């Protein structure tokens with residue numbers, strides 16, 4: 001495999017799909033050397049096969065708002081790779097959603113899911129529907145219209161969606177209700193469900209908790225600890241909430257959260273009350289974080305700015321792709337950051353990642369750091385199949401073990417000659433090897 005040749009071919013075939021091409025280039029570049037030591041991969045054209053999704057569904061979603069006006073959105077499901085298990089991955093409802101973004105997310109999901117140790121393939125889906133400012137009834141009608149089309153393509157052993165940006169417990173409930181009605185089965189086909197109808201304890205917390213468990217291991221492996229460290233977090237959704245909660249519980253001080261409108265700097269650090277308030281803020285559904293500064297004295301809102309300008313020990317991007325760029329990385333490095341762990345998918349641009357690695361800063365890529373979310377979805381699937389529910393401590397313990405084995409895999413495949421752990425390389429190679437071997441063993445399909 002030659003990365004530049006393969007990328008040139010993909011750029012020709014999929015012009016303008018920048019996020020997808022970015023995600024593929026990162027993985028291919030980091031695995032190239034190992035790949036070329038395995039002639040069986042080249043013989044089966046694993047690289048050429050793994051970079052294209054198995055199939056993509058694109059469908060129209062017509063729905064009616066509360067005033068009776070009809071709207072048309074696009075719905076998608078990208079079934080990327082099911083070599084190691086049923087397709088698995090979230091649904092994103094956001095105005096920015098397009099094919100490139102869902103292909104990048106689906107591609108990342110293949111390797112992330114492989115790292116979890118659970119049998120799940122990679123997929124992603126969603127819509128360019130913008131939930132901001134929509135009434136509850138509008139959300140319900142949209143979810144029903146979306147599922148009216150999607151249900152044919154998914155199933156508990158085929159493809160198991162979940163939430164992502166803009167799709168939380170409420171949306172999963174409406175989606176699941178419509179699926180159950182159309183398919184006439186109650187098999188738990190979506191994860192992130194409510195606790196009373198098949199959901200798992202700890203799933204809401206899992207992405208953020210898992211990220212902090214992983215972060216703690218990164219620090220401990222480097223001979224340091226999380227306790228007493230300052231942390232900047234971006235976002236104020238489900239992932240930021242879970243990460244803030246666990247980081248605070250383990251003795252770190254969270255100084256920032258952010259929204260599309262700007263960021264909050266809270267020098268006193270987030271406490272339990274402030275973290276609970278994040279849920280309230282999120283429920284207002286208008287996507288702004290500024291009310292936090294009015295509610296909590298001593299905190300300050302910085303309009304239109306990103307939290308990466310604040311001096312911290314640890315940065316945790318928890319919002320969306322490419323939210324931390326080369327300039328942000330240089331600012332963080334100048335300010336003495338020691339560790340950057342992505343809880344968002346592809347939170348850092350390639351330029352930012354290069355800067356961290358060159359400066360030997362600990363950098364954890366999203367597909368390892370945030371894998372606790374989908375891992376706990378996998379645990380929800382197990383519980384649904386067994387028709388029983390585990391207690392919270394059991395799920396949390398399994399989550400810890402999974403994050404620990406992901407960390408172990410990163411160290412095994414990512415340790416450089418000078419002892420620096422390149423987590424990006426480690427995660428990409430470990431995830432890739434598992435899927436590639438499975439594809440070789442299963443033939444050309």
Ligand code: 2IT
Nearest residue numbers: 089090162163164374377
């Ligand atoms: O990016 C992700 O891993 C998710 N949005 C969660 C996917 C899942 O199936 O729980």
